[in-house]
Amino acid sequence: MTQIYALIDTLLPFDWTEFSYMKNALLAILLITPLFGLVGTMVVNNKMSFFSDALGHSALTGIAIGVLLGTDNYLLSMMGFALVFALGISAVIGSGVSSSDTIISVFSSVGMALGIVILSATGGFAKYSAYLIGDILTVQPEEILMLLVILVAVVLVWIFLFNKFMLSSINADLASSKNIPVNLLQNLFMIIIAVLVTATIKWVGILIINSLLVLPAAAARNLARSMRSYHFWSIGISMFSGISGLIFSYYAGTAAGGTIVLVAAVIFFLSFFISRHTERA
Amino acid sequence: MKHFLRKSLAAMLAAMLILTGFSGCVRQPQTKPSFRIVASFYPMYIMAINITNGIKDVQVDNMAGQHTGCLHDYQLQSSDMQAISQADVFLINGAGMESFMEKVTRQLPKLRVLDSSNGVPRIQDESGEVNPHMWVSISSYMVQLQNVAAGLEKADPLHAKQYRANADTYLQKLSDLRRRMHEAIDTLPNRNIITFHEAFPYFAEEFHLNIVQTIQREPDSQPSAKELAETIRIIRKSGVKAVFTEPQYQQSSAHIVAQESGATVYTLDPAVTGPDDVNAYLDAMEQNLKTLQKALR
Numbered sequence A: 001m002t003q004i005y006a007l008i009d010t011l012l013p014f015d016w017t018e019f020s021y022m023k024n025a026l027l028a029i030l031l032i033t034p035l036f037g038l039v040g041t042m043v044v045n046n047k048m049s050f051f052s053d054a055l056g057h058s059a060l061t062g063i064a065i066g067v068l069l070g071t072d073n074y075l076l077s078m079m080g081f082a083l084v085f086a087l088g089i090s091a092v093i094g095s096g097v098s099s100s101d102t103i104i105s106v107f108s109s110v111g112m113a114l115g116i117v118i119l120s121a122t123g124g125f126a127k128y129s130a131y132l133i134g135d136i137l138t139v140q141p142e143e144i145l146m147l148l149v150i151l152v153a154v155v156l157v158w159i160f161l162f163n164k165f166m167l168s169s170i171n172a173d174l175a176s177s178k179n180i181p182v183n184l185l186q187n188l189f190m191i192i193i194a195v196l197v198t199a200t201i202k203w204v205g206i207l208i209i210n211s212l213l214v215l216p217a218a219a220a221r222n223l224a225r226s227m228r229s230y231h232f233w234s235i236g237i238s239m240f241s242g243i244s245g246l247i248f249s250y251y252a253g254t255a256a257g258g259t260i261v262l263v264a265a266v267i268f269f270l271s272f273f274i275s276r277h278t279e280r281a
Numbered sequence B: 001m002k003h004f005l006r007k008s009l010a011a012m013l014a015a016m017l018i019l020t021g022f023s024g025c026v027r028q029p030q031t032k033p034s035f036r037i038v039a040s041f042y043p044m045y046i047m048a049i050n051i052t053n054g055i056k057d058v059q060v061d062n063m064a065g066q067h068t069g070c071l072h073d074y075q076l077q078s079s080d081m082q083a084i085s086q087a088d089v090f091l092i093n094g095a096g097m098e099s100f101m102e103k104v105t106r107q108l109p110k111l112r113v114l115d116s117s118n119g120v121p122r123i124q125d126e127s128g129e130v131n132p133h134m135w136v137s138i139s140s141y142m143v144q145l146q147n148v149a150a151g152l153e154k155a156d157p158l159h160a161k162q163y164r165a166n167a168d169t170y171l172q173k174l175s176d177l178r179r180r181m182h183e184a185i186d187t188l189p190n191r192n193i194i195t196f197h198e199a200f201p202y203f204a205e206e207f208h209l210n211i212v213q214t215i216q217r218e219p220d221s222q223p224s225a226k227e228l229a230e231t232i233r234i235i236r237k238s239g240v241k242a243v244f245t246e247p248q249y250q251q252s253s254a255h256i257v258a259q260e261s262g263a264t265v266y267t268l269d270p271a272v273t274g275p276d277d278v279n280a281y282l283d284a285m286e287q288n289l290k291t292l293q294k295a296l297r
Helices: A002-011 A020-045 A049-069 A074-095 A100-121 A141-170 A172-177 A182-204 A209-223 A227-252 A256-280 B002-026 B042-051 B078-086 B099-107 B138-155 B157-185 B201-206 B225-238 B252-261 B280-295
Strands: B035-039 B058-062 B089-092 B112-115 B192-196 B210-215 B242-245 B264-267
Touching: A002 A020, A020 A049, A020 A141, A020 A182, A020 A209, A020 A227, A020 B225, A020 B252, A049 A074, A049 A100, A049 A182, A049 A209, A074 A100, A074 A182, A141 A172, A141 A182, A172 A182, A182 A209, A209 A227, A209 A256, A227 A256, A227 B225, B035 B042, B035 B078, B042 B058, B042 B089, B042 B138, B042 B157, B042 B280, B078 B099, B089 B099, B089 B138, B112 B138, B138 B157, B138 B201, B157 B280, B192 B225, B192 B252, B201 B210, B210 B225, B210 B252, B225 B252, B242 B252, B252 B264, B264 B280
Parallel strands: B035 B058, B035 B089, B089 B112, B192 B210, B192 B242, B242 B264
Antiparallel strands: none
């Protein structure tokens, strides 16, 4: 870690990298934003942005379960609950009773409401409100290592399974006729989102985690001309918003998470006007 | 079949509605207390159980409960409303701590609201807002105690003598503690401290401590990167040795500040949560005394 810090000091000899909490935050953002950019492409393609939002809300119940179990580390309880939650949504959607956006809203409300009821039962909800906004500045070196592991795992999944993911999202019938396990892939993708969302929620916050997942990919879709460039744009925009948002928040004294999302939103609107302009031309 | 299921669901919902209606009548206390006090939050509750100590037919309730802490974002529950509407006296800290309760108390014109903060010297922040955490100073707490005792004597003349006697005993304990704390703290060499959340200005004034900086004024918001950096620079320059957090709030940012600046993190308790015990306030202050002796050496 000291070597990485030294490297950052040499490469970026600025005011904002003086303290190690900013270095940690920078490293965390360098790992989180490509993850969000990458997974976001598929979330936007598969029209699953509601789904990832619901998973974010479920984190509140996950924390509440952790509190009930008496653990200090809520990561496992959040992740466990989010997995059950994701598979539950997937199963109910699969049964075809209501449309998927209705079902997701139902689950999302349950996740949020159950969390609020349990956490405020003892009157101490204020303790957990940090999770609503998140705080990237409190990230610790061992947590950065965990993010690195997740990033590597997701990239590996992407390299090996992207084509199958893509085919099953475009045409599920064609995919299953080619012996691609469509449901299994769908569930695997939901698990990836669940792990990603719950692992990062402490730093990004329940209220804005979905924006970070959706905005860069949505902007990239306006600009990209191929699947490959879609991915590059999405990861690029995500990283750019993350880093510039962090630096801006340091000098302006604003909340880091919100600033990052605002940068991404500005880029989205720019991309929107650019794509309209090029369509007309 | 489906039709049957649907009908039974409707029947179930109706049954639940009726049952909840009934359960409202079931909750009656066995013996009716002659006088009911509802305290708004923990410090007021501890004060009230001291004043009513040993009096059998006076009931004291704690509205916010033992774990809430300050009432910054307290969510009123319907059981609270029920307790308040049945109370003879609603005991509040005042000075803005219970500002959200004004709407409630206005609806209950018969309710006697006892404001403990009358005559306590106020501390304002730069923006002119009154800091309500006055009970953290023992001297202010004693004035509040006098106010509450006087108010209760007036509201419930039947028990006035006992209230007075209990209040005097508690006052004696508090003033002993205050003397001992002054003896121990006044001689400590370091006087500069950094605190999180604005609970300690009254305490600092009492013991002539100098709060160099307060980080994270509202406990549920996170300090920005800029604020952290400024704080770290202030600590490095001024040589402050101790950063104080509260047991009620998460302290990750305090540890960041401490790590970067070389200061140590200690816990000071504003006695805003704790056990259901008459000596809770005294014990919390004893603990603070020990902490300060260690931190400011």
